[in-house]
Amino acid sequence: MLSNKSVLITGGTGSLGKELTKTILKNWPDVKRxxxxxxxxxKQFQMAQDYPTSEYPAIRYFIGDVRDLERLKRAFMGVDYVIHAAAMKHVHIAEYNPDECVKTNIGGAENVIKAALESAVTKVVALSTDKACAPINLYGATKLTSDKLFxxxxxxxxxxxxxxxxxxxxxxxxxxxxxxxFFLKKKKEGVLPITDPNMTRFNISLSGGVDMVLHALETAWGGELFVPKIPSYKIMDVAKAVGPECEYKISGIRPGEKIHEEMITSSDSFTTYDLGKYYVILPQVPGWKLDDYIKEFNAKLVPEGFNYSSGENAEWETIDSLRDLITEHVDPTFKP
Known part of the structure; x- marks a missing residue:
């Protein structure tokens, strides 16, 4: 899929950007750029220690901000695929600095779209968040706007x-x-701050996120919003998995936080289809024939009123499974 292709990742030095880089260089050693x-x-200097251009001649490090349209246009020259991962993502920081969040998450999205349309780019995959679904905070609202723009x-x-x-x-x-x-760091102090003991969240590994981006690059017809079928966890189970001997101190919900997150609302159910491994929310007016899409992917419309919430999920991580995942994906030396 990426053989002899040029790929650009905005926010490429972030966690997902680095995992994408590792996966692409491993699976497509003949990637053009x-x-x-x-x-x-x-962060670029540090990343270049792991992926030096002398050893990985396809890689390029390009300093630039998604707020800068002219810089994006220059960066997109000769690029085939764009993965847009750059964002301000911390909920409470966005609440305190709303204008900065809007400039990056909405203005940046507009710039990526404009630069892509004025270049030879053929595929753009933008990263969203569960917080963009029925948002109650500015970060979620900006990412919902970004989703709509793309x-x-x-x-x-x-x-x-x-x-x-x-x-x-x-x-x-x-x-x-x-x-x-955060909990692994706080464990050393013997106290884990808990925002709310009833809180739940969806959970996905970095490799799972990468797989989903690559799936969208390979299969998207244009206009889809892909949602993975993933388990939830309870924040108290995470705390018990990391620090069973720690004191748990209730700190209260931070500005803009929810108890549970959603990725699909009941209002989305009318255009949401089950693809097997993923759900997909289709545009209300697609630029292709819906019947052809349904046939191609064996897509099944979800029941009317269906919603996908971390608090009402059918699949849950346990304390033991969380410990296994921490060892596998976060810290190989982890011991509870």
Missing amino acids: LVIYSRDEQ IAANNIKGHKDIKFSVVRYGNVMGSNGSVIP
């Missing part, structure tokens, strides 16, 4: 051969700023 686009020179971009492409799609998933296990690395 892999551009790591991000604004943090220190899906609607298929309506303005004209005769260009380009497809825009979105992938939406829950908390990525072990990603920067996520709860498990």
